[in-house]
Amino acid sequence: MDLPVQNIVSEIDLKPSDALLPLFETIVNAIISLKQTKDMMRQDRMITIQIYRGESSSVLNFSGNKTISSIKVIDNGEGFTDENLKSYRTAYTHKNKKDFGCKGIGRFTILAAFNEIRITSNYKQKNKWRFRELMLDPINEVTVLKEQDSDEPMRQTTVQLAGCHNQSIKDYTALSINEIAESIMEHCLIYFLCNDLPIIKIIEIESEESTIVNDLYQQVSKERERQFSIGKNIFDCYIIKTAKVHNRKNHYIHYCANSRVVGIGKNISKVNSIFSYPIIDNGRPYYLDVYVVSEYLNKKVYNSRNGFSIPQENENGFLNNDGLISFDQIEENIAKLLVSEYDEFVKATQDRNIKELKNYIQINAPRYRRFLNREDFLNSIPPNLPDDKKEEALYKIAFNEKRKIDQKIQGFIDKSEINKDSIEIIKNELIEKAAYDSDSLSEYMIQRKAIIDLFKRFLEADQHGKYRLEEDIHNLIFPRGVTGREINYESHNLWLLDERFATYTFIASDMPITAFSENKSRKEPDLLLADSPPMFNNPICFAPELSGEISSMVIFEFKRPGEIAHQKNKSDYRWEYSHLIEKYFDEFLYGDNKKNYRGSHVMVRKETPKFGFVIVDAIPERLEAYNEGKGYRKTPFGSFYKIYPELNLHIEVLRFYQLIEAVEKRHTPFFDKLFAV
Template sequence: MARDFSVDFAGRIRNFTLKKKDALLPLFETIVNSLQAIEDAGKASSEGLIEVKLNRLPVLDENMSRGEITGFTVTDNGIGFDNINFESFLTSDSQLKGDRGGKGIGRFCWLKVFGDVSVDSTYREGEDLYRRQFLFSLGSTSIDDSVTDAVQKDTGTRIELRHVKREYLGYIPATGREIAERVMQHCLVYLLSKTCPTIIVDDEGDKTDINQMLAGMLETDSDNDELHLSGRVFNLLHIKMKVPEATNKRSIPSCRLILCADNREVLTKKLTGLPAGLDKWLVNEYGFSYVGVLTSPYLDQHVSADRLSFDISADEDGMFDEVGMNEITAAACASARGFLRDFIDAAVSGQRKQVEQYVTEEAPQFRHLLQYAPEGVAAIGIGATREEMDDSLYKLKREVEKSVQADNKELIRKLESSQIDSDEYQEEFARQVQRVSDVNESMLAEYVVHRRAILNIYRAALNRQDDGKFKREAYLHELIYPMRTTSEDVAYPAHNLWLIDERLTYSSFISSDKPFDGSAHEKRPDVMLLNYPTFVSADETDGLPYDTVTILELKRPDRDDYTDSENPIDQLLRYATKIRNGEARDSRGRYIAVNENTRMYLYAICDMTPKLRQLMEMRGFGETADGQGRVLYNPNLKATIEVLPFDKIYRDANMRNQVYFRTLGIE
């Protein structure tokens, strides 16, 4: 018999708003209806059963393990669609289940996501069993139900949500396990009840028992807390939810608060006020994530018709015993933090020790932050990696430096405007001097730590590679000074000439791998450094001869294929001769002006292999003071030639900085 709806249900569905992310709401509604139907049937939890089957298309592509989801079939052994329930189904906004929080609109969301819904139900009227079948779709303004004698021996309902709409399909999880997890969270309050029937998700034979899944995830020491807000009572269930060891670190769940109405999830919020990184720490150290389940008659009364939000403003003025959502969540989060207090204290203590150890042993440039930015240090994420700690500490360091600069200006302003008396000034001045001193010390520490790192990289570059060869000279060249650049391109921190000699870093002009005449075919010095006399200002140098000229020539470690004419010594002498003869231009196209007082320093940076030793002996080189290098003075060119082996450079640079390394504990 055809039955008309008592409302324009097509228009009702059209006006029903459902976000794509809520694509599983129709399934949740169906499962909750089944839970209530089993309760109405008076069946014990051991007898109640709900089965959720995923319906899929056949697999047509061999690269696909399973076909695309087309819908769901939900079967239960509840009371069935008897006449009372069916009349309620035909009535929009029915209040039949009002005492359970029913809004009478759940079936409308079915057709928002699915093309149609098939219902096949067995119910009891008196002593007899009947079967009711009908199709629910937008294609008809009425429901034509078929009622016949029942074939089944017991009551129950089979609802098939069919032909999922394409715009919602991408928001439905792809596997039965994922869908089971979503159902578990939505129906968590039901599942925690001892009377909850069994709920099984079947994905083409791969079955997930949601009750057992939840039981395996629950810790034993959960707890309840009763909150009283503006005369309203809220119950917060604290749950430690076990997280499987195999969980992907990127998907570690956040500590969260689930706000429920009528035993169903409505909103899930991330727990606030927790130390950064606590979520991961709890999982890694104790294997659980916190879940708080908040229920209250107040939430039941204020849930929206679609069950996706609450009709509660963010803040209330306290009139009429109303309470705002901000107050509710703040109280719940405070209670959750109290429940987790021992874990939070342990995590914060461990984090503090971790940062202090890192600063003490590896990053002394940040030591002053422990005193001047304790809150910022405490905010560094628990379990942070070295890179994450370094990033956070660097940002804090800049903030402290800016604060010190601002305080300096403020102190001077007060002094100039006579807003500070002598005693107060002395006290504030002493305090500020100490801060400035500590900040400057941290800058020096950062500078020294950088040098330690460069020396480590330099030493590693001297080792043989896996193929038995050494790195090419270009690698060491780039480390000492970037190739094909000049001092007009490269800032001071970007080069490491201090490895050779501290004085080289302050040269008037530096060029690296630049030819004398700009020709690509011209032999070029690896690094050339030009210096004007120290008493001449920068704007008085035009046309003046240079006071010193320094040239560096680098060769690959362990190289020994030199000849009498092709070797670093003669190469350096040719460069010096060209400059003395006035034939050389710098990379800017200017002649390199020298006179009889210009001194030249020529450094051959290479290992003293047998062939090179032979060449040096023939030319009369002497030993350096430590016996590790060789030196020769050429009076005609007024040039000192020094051969510096790579190991000597490392030892000398390390020794010059050793006192700083030792002071900072980074030897």
């Protein structure tokens, strides 16, 4: 050879996706040989492929197929005539470039995967039958082993790819005969479209299984041929419609060069998400394969024919200036072409997507309800998205639209142009802004509804008759063992008790009093709240007063659902509700040392407004009667209260269901508006 074969082969880098590329190169060479055979009818052209298996794949393979060790490709084409042998000895020959797009390096691609190529050829030369045997390997290059006259008056060439050695692709040759046939069908489709495809038969030597590749084309419908241009470059598109079989889930674009498919197909849904579903024709699902052919692709294909020197993106607009084209440009044109060709399918897909998005908004994301009548926004969201991606897309639209409105309003403010028209414009923008700003409020109310529903579930017995622990209820309202300085407003649910309590500046939850005061008591009120107090700098609260006197104090005590509150003796109901909570107030009123860790005095006086709430699940009639005799009064809502004027202390007792009922009534107008269909 004119160039060292070993040097050429070493430059070829094959990827796992190129596992069958050496076979494809051999088949295409056989097809070209058959096309050059002038005295043969098209129906007599034949290629037989014999597959020889080797070891098991080292890559996880559930099919159990073994890897390919060797391949034989047999055809009845022109064969290794003197002229073809001369071409075979020369790298980068131009013999078949003009008519067949050959680059003269296919055999080197084969040697990048196999140890050697062994060839026997019975051919006709000047009306005389001849036989030739040769071998090609990277070290010895082309070696003619035998040349002689032949007694066999028939054309037959056998090309054997012997000893697959490239581990990068070898493990990925563990394909079934049907998978190999489908890959050949896709790679050689251009020949089928041009009516140049011979009969191709595949035989598994070990299992004796066989299949005819041409039979697969019966599933293919040559749907349409279309064309588009980018600059001066023309691209032809062959659109093939294939019935949905096996587990196929996508439409594909196949780029071709020199009558060959190059690389693997690209999922069309990645180009335009509308094509995420099969096309339905007469009730049957079909997928599209778009084969793209262009002289531009012929020029840009790599010598190894496993890719193109074409960038994916058009960066900074430089490509057009240089006459270059990106894949993004090509695919944008293909997408437009398909949308135009399959407009009914596109419309049906868009309608289905909009219906799914509206349903998602109404049920799961009412904060985006203003989009229900904005189909222009909804059409910009890809179809077939999971709920988390729907949420992401809707949020992105809302964020971008709100930002545009904010920029318009700021622009108006910066210009300071006030007239009738500008006032009307800004008024409309402010209305739009209010709609977007309401999203955060809607989201917050949705969270509240979920918390209310969870609270109700916590109060119910499970399938075993067991109730939630007191601490579960406690943690839902306010986490145990922390103060309001440690968590923010969004992290607790004090609004379940009363909206006013959410504004208290100090909140301590299920902590010993000594944890936030030098009072040595180990008593632990379930929830303590102080309104605008200076009282605890360590950290509890801040207020204008410097004396340490607090404005008001609230303490909650929760009792486990399913039990009678504080009932030590199950048959003794002679105790007051106040026993559950007044001990905590006593610690602040009468404790010996009321200082915080910094030494500041804590001022809780008898005049300080104090509120105690006891939340229980059950109040037996005898307990109710006893407390009414002790001064507790029953409200029209079924709760009980008692006022201790001398201590400025108000104690209220209510059941969990009354708490839930009250919170639901407070929220009903909001929920009705938010979740109304």
